Structures are given as structure tokens and as C-alpha cells.
Amino acid sequence: MIVAITGIILILFVVGHLLGNLQIFIGPDWINGYSQHLRDLGPLLWLIRIFLLVTVIIHIYVTIQLAIENRRARPEPYLDREYVKATFASRHMVMSGLIVLAFIIYHLAHFTVRVTDPRFALLNADPLGHYDVYSMMVYGFQNYLVSGFYVLGLFLLALHLSHGSSSFFQSLGLNDKKLTPRLAFGGRIFAWLMFIGYTSIPVAILLGLIKPAQQL
Ligand code: HEM
Numbered sequence: 001m002i003v004a005i006t007g008i009i010l011i012l013f014v015v016g017h018l019l020g021n022l023q024i025f026i027g028p029d030w031i032n033g034y035s036q037h038l039r040d041l042g043p044l045l046w047l048i049r050i051f052l053l054v055t056v057i058i059h060i061y062v063t064i065q066l067a068i069e070n071r072r073a074r075p076e077p078y079l080d081r082e083y084v085k086a087t088f089a090s091r092h093m094v095m096s097g098l099i100v101l102a103f104i105i106y107h108l109a110h111f112t113v114r115v116t117d118p119r120f121a122l123l124n125a126d127p128l129g130h131y132d133v134y135s136m137m138v139y140g141f142q143n144y145l146v147s148g149f150y151v152l153g154l155f156l157l158a159l160h161l162s163h164g165s166s167s168f169f170q171s172l173g174l175n176d177k178k179l180t181p182r183l184a185f186g187g188r189i190f191a192w193l194m195f196i197g198y199t200s201i202p203v204a205i206l207l208g209l210i211k212p213a214q215q216l
Contacts, residue, residue: 001171001172002058002059002062003059003062003063003066003168003171004167004168004171004172006055006056006058006059006062007059007164007165007168008168009052009055010052010055010056010059011161011164011165013052014157014161014194015194018194018197018198020034021198021201022197022200022201024134024137024201024210025204025210027134028126028132028134028135028213029126029128031133031134031137032126032128032130032131032132032133032134033128033130035130035131035133036130036131039131056101056104060097060098060101063093063094063097064094067094087162087163088159089159089160089162089163090163090167092159093160093163093164096156096157096159096160097160099153099156100153100156100157100160102153103149103150103152103153103154103156103157104153106149106153107150107153110140110146111133111136111137111140114136117139117140119139119216120136120139120140122216123135123136123139123214123216124214126213126214132213132214134212134213135212135213135214137201137205138205138210138211138212138213139212139216141201141202141205141206142205142206144206146202147202147203147205147206150198150199150202151199151202154194154195154198154199155195157194157195157198158191158192158194158195159191160191161187161190161191161194162187162188162191162192163187164187165187165190165191166183166184166185166186166187166188167184167187169183
């Protein structure tokens with residue numbers, strides 16, 4: 001139940017963050033203004049950040065406890081194991097989750113604390129006086145290695161969500177012969193839509209479809 005509820009909160013964040021980021025396709029004024037609005041929330045933004053951080057910590061702590069309990073319940077490994085229903089995604093939730101965590105830590109250092117790329121500090125404010133998040137994202141993703149790492153992180157996030165986004169219904173007691181396979185299918189579609197949405201940003205930048213709003 002705890003994993004399911006914290007998971008739903010994190011899924012809502014992933015959807016909201018994608019919608020915010022996709023504003024890069026509308027133009028610098030949109031995404032820079034959006035980012036400024038978030039910063040203008042001041043102490044409320046910090047409350048949201050702390051809430052998200054606590055949610056992530058609980059989600060990871062409880063899932064790892066569950067994984068340990070599962071292992072303890074069967075100290076002797078199976079001699080031969082054939083999977084009938086368990087998908088690759090469902091069997092590797094801890095691994096994909098931990099790599100997603102590493103991705104998020106890098107991502108925070110990259111775009112929130114901005115310590116990985118010294119050029120970000122050289123960016124001027126946009127004509128409306130907002131920090132130029134638009135150009136920061138373009139310069140950031142013009143690097144193939146950085147974009148490649150994001151695509152890898154987003155792929156593992158999608159794998160994690162493809163199981164997690166539907167299994168929470170089961171954890172909350174919603175289990176039905178007809179409904180469960182449909183939810184599993186819906187969860188997979190949702191996860192890969194998130195993947196396409198997020199990766200469209202580095203891909204569009206690498207293809208030169210989005211250019212920085214200012215030269216460095
Ligand atoms: C292509 C993919 C992504 C892009 C372009 C992107 C972009 C950004 C940008 C520009 C910021 C800084 C916002 C600002 O300071 O105004 C940010 C912050 C953040 N991103 Fe992402 N993001 C991506 C994927 C993700 C994913 C997949 C997650 C989590 C699963 C995530 C979690 C966060 C978090 C937690 C913050 C910190 C928010 C805060 O300031 O408190 N991001 N992202």
C-alpha cells in the first residue's frame with residue numbers, strides 16, 4: 001500500500017514535469033516564464049521539494065525492505081526457474097529503480113544546481129528578465145554523451161513505470177480477471193508515452209530543430 005501510494009505521487013510528478021518541459025517546443029518565453037513561476041512560489045516550492053524527497057525516500061526504503069523479506073522467505077534459490085507471467089520489467093524493479101535514482105541525482109546536479117556545465121552560469125537573463133532555462137536545456141543536450149545518458153535513464157524509468165503504473169492497482173486490492181490485463185496494457189502504453197514525450201526533447205535538440213535563444 002505504501003509503495004503504491006508513494007508511487008502514484010511520483011507518477012503525478014512525472015506527468016506534470018513532462019507537461020512543463022514540453023513547453024520548450026512553444027518557445028523560450030513559455031518555458032522560462034514557467035520556471036520563474038515555480039521559483040516565485042518561494043517557501044511553497046521548498047515544501048513541495050521536501051514532500052517529493054520524503055516520498056522518494058519512503059518509496060525506496062519500503063521496496064528494498066520488501067525485496068529483502070522476499071529473499072529471506074526463500075533462503076535457498078530455485079535450481080531451475082521458469083517465468084510464466086512475470087515480465088522482465090516486473091523482475092527488475094529494484095535494479096531499474098536504483099538506476100533511475102542515479103539518473104535523478106545527476107539530473108539535479110545538471111539542471112537544478114547547475115554544477116556539471118560551467119557554461120550555464122554564463123547565460124544572460126532573457127528579454128523578460130527570467131533565467132534562460134530554454135538555452136540551458138539546448139546547450140545541455142547538444143552534448144551527445146549527456147543526451148545518451150538521459151535516454152538511458154528515461155528508458156529505465158519507462159521500464160520501471162511499465163510495471164509500476166499498473167501494479168499499484170493490484171497493491172490497492174483492485175484485482176480482476178478482465179480488468180488486470182487491461183490495466184497492465186494501459187500501464188505499458190502510459191510508460192512508453194512518457195518515454196517518447198521526454199526523449200523528444202534531447203532528440204529535437206540533437207537534430208537541430210531547437211536552437212539556443214542566445215549565443216555563448
Ligand atoms: C528530457 C527529460 C527531462 C528534462 C528536459 C528535464 C528538465 C528539467 C529542468 C530544466 C529542471 C530545472 C527547472 C528549473 O530550475 O527551473 C528540472 C528539474 C527537476 N527534474 Fe527534470 N527533466 C527531465 C526529466 C526528469 C525526470 C524523468 C525526472 C524524474 C523522474 C525529473 C525530475 C526532476 C526534479 C525532481 C527536478 C527538481 C525540481 C525542483 O527544482 O525542485 N526530471 N528538470
